[in-house]
Amino acid sequence: MRFNTVLFDLDGTLMDHLPAIHRCYxxxxxxxxxPAPTYEQVKRAIGGGLENAMVKFIPAARLGEALAIYRPFWDANLLTxxxxxxxxxxxxxxLHARGIVCAVFTNKLGTSARQVCAHLGFTPHVLQVIGAKDTPWLKPAPEFTAHALKLLDADPATTCLVGDSPWDVQAAHNAGFPCFAVTTGTHTADELRAAGADGIYENLTALGAAEFLVT
Known part of the structure; x- marks a missing residue:
């Protein structure tokens, strides 16, 4: 195994949360x-953090007003x-059974990410769940990736990232390690290829077999 640490994006990679996100919008x-956005409009907007996605639908001056409505509804319904x-x-x-350090590295709000990871049974197999508001940064900021590596005591030379977006690819490449992408999220294979993904797969099963020899 050439990797000792694997960072996983959450939405679109490890889980499908889009129905819940669309419902909140x-x-x-x-x-x-x-007007309420369509499912496809929300799908195309998300990925860079809630605030960045929200201003694609509303004037920036109304962001605080929108978040005051969105966040309580989200907190009450995020597991549905x-x-x-x-x-x-x-x-x-x-991967965990092999001694590989796994972590969730996401632009989803950290508190929400930890709640859904526990709900879905991911928590026992990941060392950390690192998300938005845990630091001042979001992917693809190099500081955010550096923070994750330091927290995990990880070496970039033996680390990779598994994600579904150009933000994931850029975050990994900014730190000098590869990003393997799945097309189960918000971006197509062509978009991921244009972003420079080091491998593109139709799902995690195919990715795991090819990159981690997990069958």
Whole structure:
């Protein structure tokens, strides 16, 4: 095994949370006098953190007002429509059993990420769940990746990232290690290829077999 540490993105990679996210946008925007976005519009907007996604639908000046509606509804409903991606738990279990350090590295709010990881059974197999508001940074900021490596006592030479977006690719490459991508999230194979992903797979099962020899 050439990797001692594997960082995993969460949404679109280890889990499908898009139905819950869309539901929260559909709850929030009409209360601001704006049309509810479609599922596809929300899918294309997310990935860079909640604030960055939200201002694609509302004026920046109304962000605080929108978050005051969104966040309580999210906190009350985030486990409804939170489902593991096929093969996610098995991959985490097998890597952990081999002594590989696994961690969740996400732009999802850290408190929400830890709650859903516990709910889905991921927590026993990951050393850390690192998310938004845990630090001042988000992916792909080099400081955020450096923070994760330091927290895990990880060497970039034996680390990789598994994700589903150009932010994941850039975050990994900024730190000098590869990013293997799945197309189960918000971006297509062509988009991931253009971003420079080191390997692109249709799901975690295929990725695990190819990159980690997990079958």
């Amino acid at each position: 559909a709850h929030t925007l009409p209360q601001l006098g704006l 429509g939170a489902d593991p991606m096929p093969g996610a738990l098995a991959l985490l279990e097998r």
